[in-house]
């Protein structure tokens with residue numbers, strides 16, 4: 001549904017995008033992750049046919065960005081990171097304005113506007129002025145606007161940025177709904193853990209280069225070569241327990257996190273079975289209060305991958 005090959009964009013001698021090759025199949029929700037200035041917006045603007053690459057090829061639903069921009073705009077909805085809203089316009093007027101631009105007419109237009117408002121949960125604000133909406137509502141309205149023409153492909157540039165935690169979750173819930181409708185979605189963010197729940201694939205981009213491209217699980221595995229266990233014993237004997245465990249050949253190192261008073265036990269590569277920790281401690285008469293595998297989230301994946309490649 002979306003394909004790029006060696007997509008490159010230069011500004012002077014800066015590579016904003018450096019031979020980016022991506023592929024999204026139908027129904028993919030692809031999390032496009034990268035720090036500021038990585039090239040996420042540049043990629044989206046090129047796919048949305050608003051910006052020409054310096055070289056490289058890109059297609060959306062089989063249409064080339066070079067000669068298929070009309071078709072691409074028909075099948076694609078692009079939600080930019082910032083979009084203007086219009087003073088003195090009511091929510092419904094705002095949507096009808098865009099629906100008219102998409103040549104949706106008459107009764108159909110009203111129906112479509114109501115449908116998208118319903119979808120983003122803003123029906124109760126239909127008569128409010130757009131300038132009176134909160135940031136979260138404005139983002140949802142922006143999403144409603146790009147759904148009007150029922151695009152198969154969505155490009156969403158940081159849809160959750162600037163939102164409070166609840167609004168972020170609601171935005172991601174909304175993305176799940178769109179995923180369930182079968183849309184193909186490219187969504188960018190610098191904040192990662194939420195993306196893991198919505199996306200089936202992720203790409204990590206830094207300075208125009210794609211550092212990782214693959215499914216979420218394999219990204220985790222790449223980082224999860226070593227297992228870290230969180231361990232806590234009672235009676236203030238964590239440091240004592242540390243000494244006993246350090247003697248074990250499976251243990252690579254142990255850190256004591258003084259703040260939470262837990263031990264972080266790193267197992268040697270390839271070892272994933274931490275049951276010896278419980279055996280050892282119980283045998284030595286410790287009261288084991290906690291033993292669990294540290295969960296790896298996308299944040300760790302991201303830090304691990306970017307650090308691994310740039311250093």
Ligand SMILES: Nc1ncnc2c1ncn2[C@@H]1O[C@H](COP(=O)(O)OP(=O)(O)OP(=O)(O)O)[C@@H](O)[C@H]1O
Nearest residue numbers: 011015016034035036037038039040041042043190
């Ligand atoms: N019009 C422009 N002229 C010159 N350089 C530009 C222009 N637009 C973008 N750049 C540069 O291209 C690089 C990629 O920018 P881009 O906006 O794509 O990053 P981004 O990943 O979207 O970052 P952010 O997370 O901050 O939104 C940056 O180094 C930026 O400074």
Ligand SMILES: [Mg+2]
Nearest residue numbers: 040041042081
């Ligand atoms: Mg950006």
